[in-house]
Amino acid sequence: MEFREEYARRTRETEAIVSSYMPKEEGHQKTIFEAMNYSLMAGGKRLRPLLMQETYRLFGGEGRVIEPFMAAIEMIHTSSLIHDDLPCMDNDRFRRGKETTWVKFGEDMATLAGDALLIYAIETAAKAFALGEDAGRVGRAIAILAEKTGIYGMIGGQTVDVELTDQAIPKEKLDFIYRLKTGALLEAAMMIGAVLAKATEAQIQSVEKMAAAVGLAFQIQDDILDVTSTQEILGKPVLSDEKNHKTTYVTLEGIEKAKSDVERISQEALSYLKALPYENAFLEECIRMLMTREK
DSSP states (O other): OOHHHHHHHHHHHHHHHHHHTSOOSOSTTHHHHHHHHHHHTSOOOOHHHHHHHHHHHHTTOOSSTHHHHHHHHHHHHHHHHHHHHSTTTTOOOEETTEEOHHHHHOHHHHHHHHHHHHHHHHHHHGGGGGGTSOHHHHHHHHHHHHHHHSTTTHHHHHHHHHHTTTSOOOHHHHHHHHIIIIIHHHHHHHHHHHHHTTOOHHHHHHHHHHHHHHHHHHHHHHHHHHHHSOHHHHSSOSSHHHHTTOOOHHHHHOHHHHHHHHHHHHHHHHHHHHHSSOOOHHHHHHHHHHHHOOO
16 A cells, blocks of 8 residues: 555544544534534644654554544644634634634634633543553653643744744744744654653653654745645645745745755654664654645
8 A cells, every 4th residue: 555545544543533532512512612623623634643643653552542642632733723823813714725713613712712622632631541551651641742732832932933923033033933833742742652652761852852853844844835835735825924924944044945954854853763673664654745745
């Protein structure tokens, strides 16, 4: 089976896992459930839960303990997209080819849906305690999830990004934003996979470095696609960074340097993977795919 067919198959499996933890759309607060589910099931690569599961498998992990965390990481990612799209942030009306949550449900309900997914993610991850895995490892995985989401992770990066809107951003601050805003959740995903599969401390640190490189390459490729792609292919408006007067890797370094750096950083991520005493050919191909993706 070719990689893209296998990737599609595993993405469908991941989608089914995420879907199994979604709230039922019933009760007096039905609208918030509808907004959460609309956003969560609007499509996407399911990259973070997929990388989490493949890292878990890389270290010999088996069983269902990884599944609540797969759903949780996608809920957190989706909550960040809902908030990113709000008029007070990027003011985007389309994502993944569909109306953004605030356009569909209103700004108030979109704000609540983003908040709800963020806290529901922790509730979901905590369900791993009932699956018979070592409680200490589950607790550590939840701590990683929270830290990489919060003020020392994704939200911290978003804070600096918002504060520097309409300002020239030096490269060291842009690297900081990318490492936290995009890289932190990828680090969380892959580190949690390693932790739950009982990897050593040295191996977990290597996985964190690998994921940081994957995250940086991923974000630079996003910047490239914002300039070179179309809304039909990308599923969201292009040139949105230019519209919002945002400094990006492309505006700082130029398109050709950005492309070469994506390749270099992706190779760096692969070098960390190959240095580990285990192999996962599918995970290796996933990282290569990120380097050449078109959406």
